[in-house]
Amino acid sequence: MKKKRTTIKDIANVLNISAAAVSKALHNDSRISERTKENVRQVAKNLHYQPNHLASALRSGKSNLVGVIVPRTNSNFFSSVIQNIEEVLNEKGYSIIITQSNESYDKECKSIDTLLYTQVDGIIASMANETVALSSYEKIKSKGIPLILFDRGENDLNVDYIGIDDYNSSHLIVEHLVKNGCQRIAHIGGYKRTRIYNNRIRGYVDALKKHKLPLDAELLTEGNLTIEDGRIKMTQLLSLKTRPDSVYVAGDYAALGALQVLKEHKIRIPEEISLVGFGNEPFTDMVTPKITSVDQHSAEIGKQAANTFLKYVENDSTEQRLNKIILAAELIVRDSSNKKTPL
Amino acid sequence: MKKKRTTIKDIANVLNISAAAVSKALHNDSRISERTKENVRQVAKNLHYQPNHLASALRSGKSNLVGVIVPRTNSNFFSSVIQNIEEVLNEKGYSIIITQSNESYDKECKSIDTLLYTQVDGIIASMANETVALSSYEKIKSKGIPLILFDRGENDLNVDYIGIDDYNSSHLIVEHLVKNGCQRIAHIGGYKRTRIYNNRIRGYVDALKKHKLPLDAELLTEGNLTIEDGRIKMTQLLSLKTRPDSVYVAGDYAALGALQVLKEHKIRIPEEISLVGFGNEPFTDMVTPKITSVDQHSAEIGKQAANTFLKYVENDSTEQRLNKIILAAELIVRDSSNKKTPL
DNA sequence: TATATTTGTTTAAACGTTTAAGCAAATATA
DNA sequence: TATATTTGCTTAAACGTTTAAACAAATATA
Numbered sequence: 189m190k191k192k193r194t195t196i197k198d199i200a201n202v203l204n205i206s207a208a209a210v211s212k213a214l215h216n217d218s219r220i221s222e223r224t225k226e227n228v229r230q231v232a233k234n235l236h237y238q239p240n241h242l243a244s245a246l247r248s249g250k251s252n253l254v255g256v257i258v259p260r261t262n263s264n265f266f267s268s269v270i271q272n273i274e275e276v277l278n279e280k281g282y283s284i285i286i287t288q289s290n291e292s293y294d295k296e297c298k299s300i301d302t303l304l305y306t307q308v309d310g311i312i313a314s315m316a317n318e319t320v321a322l323s324s325y326e327k328i329k330s331k332g333i334p335l336i337l338f339d340r341g342e343n344d345l346n347v348d349y350i351g352i353d354d355y356n357s358s359h360l361i362v363e364h365l366v367k368n369g370c371q372r373i374a375h376i377g378g379y380k381r382t383r384i385y386n387n388r389i390r391g392y393v394d395a396l397k398k399h400k401l402p403l404d405a406e407l408l409t410e411g412n413l414t415i416e417d418g419r420i421k422m423t424q425l426l427s428l429k430t431r432p433d434s435v436y437v438a439g440d441y442a443a444l445g446a447l448q449v450l451k452e453h454k455i456r457i458p459e460e461i462s463l464v465g466f467g468n469e470p471f472t473d474m475v476t477p478k479i480t481s482v483d484q485h486s487a488e489i490g491k492q493a494a495n496t497f498l499k500y501v502e503n504d505s506t507e508q509r510l511n512k513i514i515l516a517a518e519l520i521v522r523d524s525s526n527k528k529t530p531l
Numbered sequence: 532m533k534k535k536r537t538t539i540k541d542i543a544n545v546l547n548i549s550a551a552a553v554s555k556a557l558h559n560d561s562r563i564s565e566r567t568k569e570n571v572r573q574v575a576k577n578l579h580y581q582p583n584h585l586a587s588a589l590r591s592g593k594s595n596l597v598g599v600i601v602p603r604t605n606s607n608f609f610s611s612v613i614q615n616i617e618e619v620l621n622e623k624g625y626s627i628i629i630t631q632s633n634e635s636y637d638k639e640c641k642s643i644d645t646l647l648y649t650q651v652d653g654i655i656a657s658m659a660n661e662t663v664a665l666s667s668y669e670k671i672k673s674k675g676i677p678l679i680l681f682d683r684g685e686n687d688l689n690v691d692y693i694g695i696d697d698y699n700s701s702h703l704i705v706e707h708l709v710k711n712g713c714q715r716i717a718h719i720g721g722y723k724r725t726r727i728y729n730n731r732i733r734g735y736v737d738a739l740k741k742h743k744l745p746l747d748a749e750l751l752t753e754g755n756l757t758i759e760d761g762r763i764k765m766t767q768l769l770s771l772k773t774r775p776d777s778v779y780v781a782g783d784y785a786a787l788g789a790l791q792v793l794k795e796h797k798i799r800i801p802e803e804i805s806l807v808g809f810g811n812e813p814f815t816d817m818v819t820p821k822i823t824s825v826d827q828h829s830a831e832i833g834k835q836a837a838n839t840f841l842k843y844v845e846n847d848s849t850e851q852r853l854n855k856i857i858l859a860a861e862l863i864v865r866d867s868s869n870k871k872t873p874l
Numbered sequence: 875t876a877t878a879t880t881t882g883t884t885t886a887a888a889c890g891t892t893t894a895a896g897c898a899a900a901t902a903t904a
Numbered sequence: 905t906a907t908a909t910t911t912g913c914t915t916a917a918a919c920g921t922t923t924a925a926a927c928a929a930a931t932a933t934a
Contacts, residue, residue, distance in 0.1 A: 193674070195890055206914050211892060219912060236670075241648045242594065243890030246585040246919050253649070261613065261629075267605035271631060283645045286604075286629040288614060302626045305584045306596070327579075331536070444817060474787060476819040538920055549884050554922060562882060586920030589889050 194235040202231050214239070245307060254284050254497060255303035257313035259291045259340070264469050265486045266314070269338065272490025273312060280498060282309070289316040291412075297324045304331065310497045315340040317382060317412060334500040334508060338493045339484070341383060346510045350492045352484050352517040354384045358391025358436070359398075360519045361464050361482065365434045366399050368527045370462055374407040374432035376421040376442055385410075388438045388466070407432055411442070418445025426453060434462035434525070440469040443479055447524070462525040477523035485515050537578040545574050557582070588650060597627050597840060598646035600656035602634045602683070606784075607812050608829045609657070612681065615833025616655060623841060625652070634755075636661040643667045647674065653840045658683040660755055663724060677843040677851060681836045682827070684726060689853045693835045695827050695860040697727045701734025701779070702741075703862045704807050704825065708777045709742050711870045713805055717750040717775035719764040719785055728753075731781045731809070750775055754785070761788025769796060777805035777868070783812040786822055790867070805868040820866035828858050 196214075200207045205224065213220045213228035231237075245251040254277055258266045274284050285308065287299040296316045303311055304327070311328055314337065325345055328335045341349040365373050375392045378385025389408070396403050406428060411417040418437060422445065425432055437443035443465030447457070455461055457477050465472055468483040492513055500506060539557075543550045548567065556563045556571035574580075588594040597620055601609045617627050628649065630642035639659045646654055647670070654671055657680065668688055671678045684692040708716050718735045721728030732751070739746050749771060754760040761780060765788065768775055780786035786808030790800070798804055800820050808815055811826040835856055843849060 193890090197890080207891080208893080208915080209913060211890095212913090215892090219910095221912060224912080236673075238644075238647055238674075240589070240650060240890050242585050242589040242650050243919090244892070246583070246589055246921085247890080247892045249919075251585065260610070261604040262607055262610035264605055267603070267610075270604065271633070274631070278641070283628070283630075283649065285626070287626075288617070290614070298621075301581075304581055306626065307583060307585050471814045471817055474814055474818050536920090540920080550921080551885080551923080552883060554920095555883090558922090562880095564882060567882080583920050586889090587922070589891085590920080590922045592889075 193240070194232075194237045195240070196237075198235055199228060199231045199237060202235075203227055251307045251309055252282050253306060253308045254282050255299075255306070255308040255311040255313075256284050256286045257289055257296065257299050257303070257311065258286070259314060259316050260288050261286065263467075265339075265467055265484055268486035269314075269490040269493070272487045273494045276491050276494035277497070291317045293318040293321070300324045300328060304328065304333070308333070309501060310334040310336070312336045312338065312493050312497060314338050315342065315382075317379065320381060329508065334497055336493050336496050338489050339384065341512075343383070343510060347508050348496045348511045348513075350489050350496065350513045350515070351384065352482075352489075352515045354387035354517075355391040355394075357466070357482050357517040357519070358388050359395045360517070361436050362392060362395035362399065364480070364519060364521065365436065365462055365464065365525065366401075368434075368458070368462060368525060370434035371401060372404070372407070372430065372432045372434070373401065374425050374435045375409070376413075376418060376425075376435060376437040376446065377408065377410050378413050378438045379410055385413075385438055392436065413437075413439035413442040415441050415445040415448075418442030418447075419449050420445075422446035422449040426455075432461065434458075434464070436464045436466075438466050440465040440467040440472055440479070440481055443481070444471065444475065447475060447479065458523070458525050458527050462527070464525050468520055472520075472522065480522045480525040481520055483518045483520055485517070488515055536583070537575075537580045538583070539580075541578055542571060542574045542580060545578075546570055594650045594652055595625050596649060596651045597625050598642075598649070598651040598654040598656075599627050599629045600632055600639065600642050600646070600654065601629070602657060602659050603631050604629065606810075608682075608810055608827055611829035612657075612833040612836070615830045616837045619834050619837035620840070632659040634660045636664070640667045643671060647671065647676070651676070652844060653677040653679070655679045655681065655836050655840060657681050658685065658725075660722065660725060672851065677840055679836050679839050681832050682727065686726070686853060690851050691839045691854045691856075693832050693839065693856045693858070694727065695825075695832075695858045697730035697860075698734040698737075700809070700825050700860040700862070701731050702738045703860070704779050705735060705738035705742065707823070707862060707864065708779065708805055708807065708868065709744075711777075711801070711805060711868060713777035714744060715747070715750070715773065715775045715777070716744065717768050717778045718752070719756075719761060719768075719778060719780040719789065720751065720753050721756050721781045722753055728756075728781055735779065756780075756782035756785040758784050758788040758791075761785030761790075762792050763788075765789035765792040769798075775804065777801075777807070779807045779809075781809050783808040783810040783815050783822070783824055786824070787814065787818065790818060790822060801866070801868050801870050805870070807868050811863055815863075815865065823865045823868040824863055826861045826863055828860070831858055 196207045196210045200210045210228050213225045256270060261267050277284060289296040293316055296319060310333055322345060335347045338350045377389045380386045409421045411421055435446060437446055450457055457463055465479045465481040468481040472479040472481045539550045539553045542553045553571050556568045599613060604610050620627060632639040632642060636659055639662060653676055665688055678690045681693040720732045723729045752764045754764055778789060780789055793800055800806055806822060808822045808824040811824040815822040815824045
């Protein structure tokens with residue numbers, strides 16, 4: 189059974205002052221005397237007073253809650269982004285509500301509804317793989333609630349976006365592989381409809397051109413980049429008449445699947461086939477051989493996303509518009525592609 | 532700039548009925564005519580009405596929000612538990628607020644305050660490694676808010692707990708190692724003050740006794756079970772005059788650290804030293820050799836935790852008391868300890 | 875036909891805050 | 905000393921709901 193909560197009125201009664209005075213004292217209003225403030229703080233402590241967020245949020249129109257939507261928390265990238273968002277926002281008195289879309293468009297819509305219903309002051313999101321329709325996100329904008337996208341974004345929404353330079357990352361990777369003597373570079377990519385994967389594909393294609401390498405359609409695939417997807421695509425690549433001498437996978441999980449298949453086929457890595465992943469998930473450094481990957485600066489992305497949100501609430505007049513922050517990614521070279529490493 | 536929200540009153544005005552009628556219509560009250568209900572639904576849709584959670588929660592005293600506190604989301608175990616909690620609770624109209632303690636007692640206290648402030652209807656938590664004082668958790672209880680613990684619990688709080696049988700898991704592991712011919716079994720354990728790790732240690736000690744194996748103090752260590760901790764403890768074990776022939780690590784991350792050290796020392800696994808982890812994190816199946824581990828049934832734990840919470844809100848009279856649900860764990864045997872596997 | 879019950883609605887208070895406006899007392903300014 | 909300003913509070917309304925109580929009209933019961 190619920191115990192009776194202590195309210196601002198209880199404090200007021202004890203001190204024989206008005207509830208308004210108590211409220212102001214607790215907010216350190218300059219028009220309240222030090223003496224009264226001290227008294228209020230004392231009584232509040234004695235009665236174990238805890239402010240009621242619902243009431244204050246309702247009245248003031250500010251919930252101090254920020255919604256975060258990610259495809260899943262179960263990946264180092266996303267959980268690191270979240271942790272950094274939380275750190276920055278907590279500092280400013282905000283709490284975050286995390287929801288997972290599980291890469292499902294349906295779940296994403298539901299999450300958005302829940303967050304709006306909860307009256308969050310803003311939403312920071314990375315879109316599900318499945319998402320193509322934007323009406324749900326438009327709804328957020330139409331309510332005048334700041335929307336910040338990261339990693340998986342969408343130009344057409346005309347909101348802030350923080351991500352890494354996917355196009356250029358592909359260039360880095362191809363360059364690295366070429367330097368290691370690779371000539372026939374395959375790409376296991378994500379779905380083109382997702383902007384970041386599209387950019388990686390474009391970067392891959394352009395980089396091949398730049399290095400005067402032939403572009404072979406059978407070396408370029410699209411998928412959802414799960415471990416299973418990586419296994420399937422790698423198996424396909426191995427069955428080609430002319431196998432690639434290197435594979436650039438647009439996600440670490442798929443890269444892991446590819447690695448498993450290569451090992452099962454007893455193909456030497458990187459001697460016969462070099463492998464590069466994307467995301468710098470911790471396991472890339474744990475498996476044998478360690479997988480070369482691209483670090484996405486998750487901490488920085490989280491901080492920038494949080495700060496972008498804060499920018500809006502601090503001077504609340506600004507209208508939102510397309511504003512991209514693109515961070516340079518970093519190639520972490522490991523055993524799976526570094527032929528010069530002495531064994 | 533914030534747009535004006537549609538409220539229940541706006542709908543009432545359009546239809547020339549009272550706000551109360553609208554509220555009841557939306558809640559499908561039996562005393563409202565079908566005709567009015569239909570009208571209300573229609574107008575609500577046209578005006579893009581979205582109920583204000585703050586107002587209804589304030590008035591009804593129910594926020595439909597449940598707080599979840601975990602040491603970190605960045606582990607398969609926790610994120611899987613969370614996902615299952617969310618699934619069960621969403622079904623019943625609850626949303627969850629996830630907070631991470633980062634294994635810090637301080638952060639945990641802050642999280643609890645934030646959750647209470649947000650007026651959550653319940654809290655499902657797994658305690659931080661650091662946590663020894665319980666006053667913060669007592670505060671939850673004293674407010675009459677259901678508190679459910681999982682994995683990392685504490686008897687003294689006298690609340691519901693869902694976890695696996697740690698004591699018996701240790702028996703399973705020791706038994707398995709003995710069957711594989713191991714005689715000198717080391718244990719890299721967690722801190723004894725944390726109940727689950729204490730149980731694993733007790734199980735380890737008792738299992739050694741049961742199998743008439745000598746208990747050697749230098750083979751039993753305590754730590755925080757990070758990768759780094761695993762590295763340190765394994766290095767220590769290797770420097771002993773008589774090395775162990777097998778190591779049971781109470782956490783997968785530490786087991787991974789131990790594995791790294793073993794590989795760096797070119798020690799053959801499992802021939803020279805067998806290795807067993809705990810938690811069945813996905814990477815145990817990714818590394819070489821694959822690490823034997825204990826599955827903790829994260830999905831089941833999440834579901835049970837959520838259902839336990841629901842039990843309280845559905846018949847809200849019940850007082851909370853110590854009530855443990857202990858699930859049997861499952862040993863997943865892999866290469867790191869299975870000497871009978873033909874190479 | 876008179877009375878009781880059901881149906882469909884309204885009224886008004888309440889949830890716990892915040893805040894604009896008001897006001898008396900104390901202090902500063904002329 | 906008279907007036908203006910500042911200080912420290914109070915009053916009352918508001919935020920958007922829910923809900924107990926009231927009530928008129930319609931319908932059922934005797």
